[in-house]
Each structure stands twice: as C-alpha cells, then as structure tokens.
Amino acid sequence: MKVLVINAGSSSLKYQLFDMPGGEVLAKGLCECIAIEGGSITHKRPGKENYKVSVQLDDHETALSWVLKLLTDPELGVIADISEIDAVGHRVAHGGEKLKQSCLIDDEVIKYLYSIVKINPLHGPPAIAGMEGCRKLMKEVPMVGVFDTSFHSTMPEHAYIYPIPYELYEEKGIRRYGFHGTSHRYVANRVAELMGKNIEDLKIITCHLGNGSSITAIDGGKVVDTSMGFTPQEGILMGTRSGTVDPTILTYLMGEGMTAKEVEQMLNKKSGLLGVSGISSDSRAVCDAAAEGHKRAQLALRIQCYGIKKYIGSYIAAMNGLDALVFTAGIGENDRDLRREVCRNMDYFGIAIDEQLNETLPRGSEADLSAADARVRTWLVPTDEEFMIAKDTAKLASSVK
Ligand code: ADP
Numbered sequence: 001m002k003v004l005v006i007n008a009g010s011s012s013l014k015y016q017l018f019d020m021p022g023g024e025v026l027a028k029g030l031c032e033c034i035a036i037e038g039g040s041i042t043h044k045r046p047g048k049e050n051y052k053v054s055v056q057l058d059d060h061e062t063a064l065s066w067v068l069k070l071l072t073d074p075e076l077g078v079i080a081d082i083s084e085i086d087a088v089g090h091r092v093a094h095g096g097e098k099l100k101q102s103c104l105i106d107d108e109v110i111k112y113l114y115s116i117v118k119i120n121p122l123h124g125p126p127a128i129a130g131m132e133g134c135r136k137l138m139k140e141v142p143m144v145g146v147f148d149t150s151f152h153s154t155m156p157e158h159a160y161i162y163p164i165p166y167e168l169y170e171e172k173g174i175r176r177y178g179f180h181g182t183s184h185r186y187v188a189n190r191v192a193e194l195m196g197k198n199i200e201d202l203k204i205i206t207c208h209l210g211n212g213s214s215i216t217a218i219d220g221g222k223v224v225d226t227s228m229g230f231t232p233q234e235g236i237l238m239g240t241r242s243g244t245v246d247p248t249i250l251t252y253l254m255g256e257g258m259t260a261k262e263v264e265q266m267l268n269k270k271s272g273l274l275g276v277s278g279i280s281s282d283s284r285a286v287c288d289a290a291a292e293g294h295k296r297a298q299l300a301l302r303i304q305c306y307g308i309k310k311y312i313g314s315y316i317a318a319m320n321g322l323d324a325l326v327f328t329a330g331i332g333e334n335d336r337d338l339r340r341e342v343c344r345n346m347d348y349f350g351i352a353i354d355e356q357l358n359e360t361l362p363r364g365s366e367a368d369l370s371a372a373d374a375r376v377r378t379w380l381v382p383t384d385e386e387f388m389i390a391k392d393t394a395k396l397a398s399s400v401k
Helices: 060-072 107-115 124-137 150-154 167-172 181-195 248-255 260-269 272-277 283-291 295-319 329-334 336-343 355-360 385-398
Strands: 002-008 013-019 024-032 040-044 051-054 087-092 143-147 203-209 213-219 222-226 324-328 377-380
Touching: 002 060, 002 124, 002 385, 013 060, 013 385, 024 060, 040 060, 060 124, 087 124, 087 385, 107 124, 124 143, 143 181, 143 385, 150 181, 150 222, 181 203, 181 213, 181 222, 181 324, 181 377, 181 385, 203 295, 203 329, 213 295, 222 295, 248 260, 272 283, 272 295, 283 295, 295 336, 324 329, 329 336, 336 355, 336 377
Parallel strands: 002 087, 087 143, 203 324, 324 377
Antiparallel strands: 002 013, 013 024, 024 040, 040 051, 203 213, 213 222
C-alpha cells in the first residue's frame, strides 16, 4: 500500500511517499516559499541524486500538483500513475477538543478544523489548504488526519485546565492541548518495544528537543501531562521561543508601549536560545560559541538544561515514579553534552547514564544510555513522525477499502 504523507506549513509543504506496511520511503521532498517569491522544490529518492527546481508556487494546491508531477515523472518519479497512491496522511498541528485520534477526513472534519482556526491561526489554514488541494487533485483517494494534539487528549482535567476563570475554557477553548503528540507517541511506543515491555506497564518521560521542544509524562501508555499548552509557546526554552514566563511581563511591556503583536513576536521569534545568547536559535551555533567561552551562550544552555531537569522532576512527582526517560528530535538525538548535563546529579531519581557510551554513540542510533546500576533506563530514540502518520493512514484507509 502506497501512502503519501503531507506536512503543510504556512509557506512550505513537506512530502514523503511510503510503501506500507514496511515503511520504505520511496521519495520525499520539500516545497518552499509557497505564495511568496522564490519558490522551489527539492525532491529526493534514496540512492539517487537530489533534484531541485525553482518554480513559482502560488498556493498549496499548486505545490501539490508539482509533487504529484514529480512523483509520476518518467525520469524523476517513483510511480507510474497517481492512481498508485492508495491513501494520503496529513499532519495536522491542532485537532482541538474533538479530534482525539487520527481519523478519516470528511466534510465534517474539515468544517471542524475551520471552526478552530481561531485557536490555531498559524498552522490551521495551511493544513486545510493541503487537504483541499489533495481532494481536488486526487478525488477518490482516502485521506487521514493525524493530529499533534491527539495523544495528549488523555490528560486529566487538573493537568489541562488553567487556573483562570473556568468560563474561558468553556467559551473560548482556553486549555492545555499539548503538541508534538505524534513524536511523543512514536518514541514512547518504540521504547516500550525496545525494552520488551507493554507500554501499559511503564511510566515514561519523553523529551522532544528540537527547534520547538516539549516534554511529556506518559503513565501506562496515557499522557498525564505535557509541557506545551494552549499554544506551543509554553514549557521549556526553545530555539526562538521563551517557553513559560511570568505573564505579567507581557502586560508590563504593553504598558511600556509595545503592542500585543510585538510582545507576541518577541516571545515567539526573538527569545529562547536566540534571545538569551544573542548568537543564534540553532543549538549547534550556540554550543560552538559556548565552547569558545561566550558567557551568554553558556547561560542560554544552562537555562535550557535546568528547565528540562525541572520538568523531569515534576513529572516523576506527577507519576510517582519513572521507568524510562527518552531523548529525541534534533537536539535530543545529537547533543551529547545536553544529555549528559540533564542526567547529571539525578541519582536521587535513579537516573544515571553511561557517559562513555553517550559520547561515542553514532548519530541516529537507538540506544539504552543508562549506567549499569541505574534504576531508570535512559534512552535515545530517533523520532519518526512521518512513519507514524503513514501507519495510522494505512490502517484507517484499509478500513474503507
Ligand atoms: P524541528 O523542531 O524544526 O523539527 P529539529 O528536530 O530538526 O527541529 O531540531 C533542530 C535543532 O537540532 C537545532 O537547534 C539544531 O541545531 C539541533 N541539532 C541538529 N544536529 C545537532 C547536533 N549535531 N548537535 C547539536 N544540536 C543539533
């Protein structure tokens, strides 16, 4: 079964064509600068040279028609005809309160996604545009939505209700939703598999640390808490986002003359590693500067580690224990110094890693990093959100065939 996975952002569209159930990636690529100047598509096939084309991409539908053209091109393609695509899986950042698991996309689902655009203004419209584009171009092909928020829908009320007037939840949907759910779900299930245990019997903390970062507590396979909230702004320090700050800072700055938009931009785009270090939002650049003695780069990294440690500690308290701690995503998978620092002085919790193994592991490995005598197993598990989306899509699409 061939499954096309689409991840539509505001000006970009990523795609991967999978052969399921094995999960072989036949082709993948990225359309950039949609609806702005300088559009381009990079198309990749395993074992072949990458192909890049500059092309004006007026909207998501145009980008999708190019994707289909490339996938079926006699030279560059991997299938002979569009009809070989059995299903399309869409990554959707927000499923609101209703879409608690991956589902087939129909008019009702699209209508509901429109109704929650207000709480998901950045990611909602491009995801809907991707779905509508596919519907036009691939009329009969079943489509599945996989939502970043779904995995978190098991959180208890006391974890998702903010202590503000309850009417704001009832009337405006203001609550913790959590994000990166597909990644947390993938690595939590994968670690249970690697440990040879049922996820129902495990208490797991997953640290998805990339440009955006979130930490999730999973007890018996169900999320009990997660660090991102109403938006992906909450939680630990990220590349350009502040994570949690005293909300009065916002109103104070607005009193000083900044507009709401400026404050929001500052917290979302100019804070985090970039804001504290003044160097970059890319952790590699900040790590390099820190190694050369740059004080603010060192401070930014210390704030990041300290924040991660505090979430781990609080989630151990929330679950009354921990069996597995998992690192994933760009920073979690690659930054050995961060993993070492986060796990340092955590022996009270039974967390300790084998520092030599941590230093020498090749990139992209799945590995148990724990010291031999550690009570908690600490794992490195590379994430694979697209494969998880393809899996859900194949399963749901088979049910309608
Ligand atoms: P996104 O949230 O955009 O998917 P990624 O998961 O790709 O982000 O993570 C991007 C982050 O991972 C960047 O800060 C980048 O510097 C960091 N990263 C990637 N490789 C390394 C590395 N070898 N060492 C440290 N950080 C790395």
